Amino acid sequence: MSMLGHVIGLDFSDLLIKDCLTIAIPSNKNDLQDFCRIIEETSRFQEFLVSVGFLHADQKTILEYARNVDALFANKMCRDVLDKARKLMLMQLHDTVQLTAPSDANSVPKSSENKLNNVFIFPTCQISASVKQLMDFAYEVLNEASESSAMCAIRLFYTVRNIFELFCAIVPIFHKQNITMLPQVTVSALHHNNCMYLAHHLITLGHEFSSRLHPSLKDNTVTFVDLVPRLRTAGTDAFQSQLAAQKKQLVEIIRGIGSFHNMSNDPNFTNSLERALKQCLYQLEHLQRIWQTVLPSSVYKQTMGALLDSLLDEIIGQIVRQEDIPSNCTHQLTTAFSVIIQRTPNLFQPLSYYGNNGNNENYSVADACRCVPKWMKFKELLLMLAASMNDILERWAEGKGPLAHEFTANEIKQVIRALFQNTDRRSAVLARINHTHWFEESKNQSVCQSSVNLTFLNFFL
Numbered sequence: 001m002s003m004l005g006h007v008i009g010l011d012f013s014d015l016l017i018k019d020c021l022t023i024a025i026p027s028n029k030n031d032l033q034d035f036c037r038i039i040e041e042t043s044r045f046q047e048f049l050v051s052v053g054f055l056h057a058d059q060k061t062i063l064e065y066a067r068n069v070d071a072l073f074a075n076k077m078c079r080d081v082l083d084k085a086r087k088l089m090l091m092q093l094h095d096t097v098q099l100t101a102p103s104d105a106n107s108v109p110k111s112s113e114n115k116l117n118n119v120f121i122f123p124t125c126q127i128s129a130s131v132k133q134l135m136d137f138a139y140e141v142l143n144e145a146s147e148s149s150a151m152c153a154i155r156l157f158y159t160v161r162n163i164f165e166l167f168c169a170i171v172p173i174f175h176k177q178n179i180t181m182l183p184q185v186t187v188s189a190l191h192h193n194n195c196m197y198l199a200h201h202l203i204t205l206g207h208e209f210s211s212r213l214h215p216s217l218k219d220n221t222v223t224f225v226d227l228v229p230r231l232r233t234a235g236t237d238a239f240q241s242q243l244a245a246q247k248k249q250l251v252e253i254i255r256g257i258g259s260f261h262n263m264s265n266d267p268n269f270t271n272s273l274e275r276a277l278k279q280c281l282y283q284l285e286h287l288q289r290i291w292q293t294v295l296p297s298s299v300y301k302q303t304m305g306a307l308l309d310s311l312l313d314e315i316i317g318q319i320v321r322q323e324d325i326p327s328n329c330t331h332q333l334t335t336a337f338s339v340i341i342q343r344t345p346n347l348f349q350p351l352s353y354y355g356n357n358g359n360n361e362n363y364s365v366a367d368a369c370r371c372v373p374k375w376m377k378f379k380e381l382l383l384m385l386a387a388s389m390n391d392i393l394e395r396w397a398e399g400k401g402p403l404a405h406e407f408t409a410n411e412i413k414q415v416i417r418a419l420f421q422n423t424d425r426r427s428a429v430l431a432r433i434n435h436t437h438w439f440e441e442s443k444n445q446s447v448c449q450s451s452v453n454l455t456f457l458n459f460f461l
Contacts, residue, residue, distance in 0.1 A: 073152065074151050074152045074155040074156070075155075077144075077152065077155075077156065078155050078156065078159040081137075081141055081156070081159050081160075081163070082159060082162065082163065082166070084137065085134060085137065085138075085163045085166065085167075086166065086170070088130045088131075088133055088134045088137065089130070089134065089166065089167055089170050089171050089174070090170070090174055091128075091129075091130035092128075092130075093128040093130070093131075093175060093178065093187050093190050093191060093194070094128075094186070094187070094190075095128065095129040095130070096126040096127065096128060096129060096190065096294075097126065097127060097128075097129045097132050098124075098125075098126055099122060099123075099124060099125055099126070099127060099197070100124050101121050101122065101123050101124045120200075120203075120204070122196075122197060122200050123296035123297065123298065123299075124296065124297070125193050125294060125295055125296045125299075126190065126193060126293065126294045127190065127193045127194050127197050128190050128194050131194040131197060131198065132197075134163070134167070134198075135197070135198060135201055137163075138160050138163055138164075138205075141156055141159065141160050141163075142156070142157070142160055142205075142209050142213075144156060145157050145160075145209075145213060145214075146209060146212040146213055146214075148214070149214070150214045150215075150216045153213055153214035153216070153217060154214070154216060154217060157213060157217060157222065160224075161224060161227070164198060164202065164224065164227050164231065165227065165230075167198065167231070168227075168230050168231060168234055171191070171194075171234075172191075172234055172238060175187070175191065179191050179238050179242075180238070180241060180242070185242060185246075185287060185290050185291065186290050186294060188238055188239050188241075188242035189239065189242075189290070189291055189294045189295050190294060191234075191235060191238050191239070192235040192236065192238065192239035192295070192299075193235070193294065193295065193296075194235065195231045195232060195234050195235025195236075196231075196232065196235055198231050199227075199228045199231040199232050199235075202224035202225065202227055202228050202231070203224075203225060203228055205224045206221075206222045206223035206224045206225065207223075209222065210222040210223075239303075243303060243306060243307070246283075246287065246307055247306070247307060247310040249283065250280050250283065250284075250307060250310055250311045250314070251310060251311070251314045253276050253279050253280050253283075254276055254280070254311070254314050254315060254318070255314070256276065257269070257272045257273055257276050258272070260318045260319070260321075260322055261322065261323070263325070263326075263329050263333075264324075264326040264328070264329055270329075270332045270336060273333075273336045274336045274339070277336060277337070277339055277340060278339065280311055281339065281340070281343050281344075284304065284307060284308065284311075284347055285343075285346075285347065287304070287307070288304065288347050288351070289351065291303065291304075292350065292351060293351075301348055301367055301371045302371060304347050304348065304371065305367075305368075305370075305371025305372045305373075308344060308347070308368075308371075308372045308374075308375070309372050309373050309374050309375075311340075312340075312372065312374040312375065312377070312378045313374050315337070315378070316374060316377060316378060316381055319333070319381060319385075319415070320381075320411050320414055320415060321414075322418045323417070323418055324418055325385075325415075325418040325419050327419075330385045330386065330419065331386070333385055334382055334385050334386050337378075337381075337382055338382070340378070341378075341379065341382070344368050344372075344375075345364035345365045345367070345368050346364065347364075347368075348364040348367035348368055348371065349364040376402075376405075376406055377406035377407065380395070380402060380403050380406045380407065381415075383395065383403075384403070384412075384415055384419070385419070389416065389420060389425060389426065389429045392412070392416065392429070393429055393432065393433075396412065396432075396433060409433050409434065412433055413430050413433055413434070416429060416430060416433075417430075
């Protein structure tokens with residue numbers, strides 16, 4: 001027997017550990033007590049092998065492995081945690097759950113000193129069901145860690161951190177096709193919400209468990225805050241890519257009409273323009289039906305405002321660059337563009353309010369003014385297309401009127417040259433606008449300074 005043990009003893013020990021003891025290691029705390037019986041049986045089996053000469057007395061690999069139960073238990077538990085988390089990350093993102101922010105409708109109005117009490121409430125939106133399960137699972141693991149030994153607590157805490165690092169590495173790559181594809185507008189919005197939801201919880205997760213985890217962890221910083229920027233960046237980058245694709249599509253629809261320079265010579269130009277505008281609005285209304293119920297209200301309005309702003313910027317640029325706009329085309333342009341004025345406010349109105357009258361329409365118009373920077377400029381352009389030179393001069397108001405607030409002096413002069421024939425009256429009007437050009441230059445400098453500040457602030461709102 002000793003000769004047999006000399007030949008296969010080590011291989012036998014390795015095989016016993018790999019195929020028997022490793023499988024028997026418990027993966028939860030409730031089964032840990034039962035493993036003590038396995039240790040006792042392993043000890044007796046070790047003594048038997050030594051007594052028959054199969055193993056030497058100093059060959060205790062099997063027993064030492066079985067007695068190292070704390071490390072084995074922690075290793076297996078962490079491995080199982082990561083396996084389950086990975087499976088959740090690979091699940092489809094389409095299955096969603098609705099998150100609803102607490103309503104304060106029936107509560108006593110807050111005083112001005114306490115109006116920021118709900119700053120950490122996550123807004124109403126939809127997220128993937130798998131991400132909700134992943135966050136709940138992370139809480140379960142941390143609760144388990146708070147009741148475990150020092151070794152298990154440390155390993156489980158860092159395993160939970162690894163879960164979110166794994167999320168940043170796996171999800172954008174595994175789901176890349178669905179997130180970035182143009183038709184999959186829902187998935188990109190859900191991925192954005194998923195990342196923001198996880199980041200929202202990680203801000204306070206470490207603080208919530210810092211006093212409950214094993215004292216050995218208190219020497220280190222129990223935090224997940226360093227992972228928050230990575231999650232936010234992952235969600236924002238993916239959604240910004242989808243937004244850029246949508247903007248590009250809107251601009252291409254307008255440019256697909258052809259050159260605006262030939263509007264007077266092309267009998268089909270007006271029809272083509274109306275079709276293009278309706279196609280753009282249809283695309284935006286399609287996005288509204290999808291995004292309005294998925295994204296938080298504030299994010300949806302900012303997103304829709306950015307898309308509309310790109311569309312209006314392209315239209316305004318096309319008109320302002322024209323050298324000649326025949327009088328018979330101005331009415332056609334005004335009529336075609338009026339559909340945007342009529343239908344755009346509906347994009348900021350909840351779908352359930354469609355067909356209702358009252359204050360909802362006023363709120364949606366206000367949202368359009370607030371969320372679409374070029375909205376008032378577009379309305380001023382429509383007024384210019386239908387106005388006389390005197391009307392334009394009145395709205396310019398020596399560089400202090402509503403027209404001067406939206407257009408530069410050079411832009412207004414270019415539109416006047418395109419709309420009106422070269423007469424002494426036109427020259428006089430252009431001269432008056434040029435006389436107040438100094439005000440416009442100083443105004444632009446202050447606007448540039450404000451734009452930088454607003455952009456910086458909006459990043460944090």
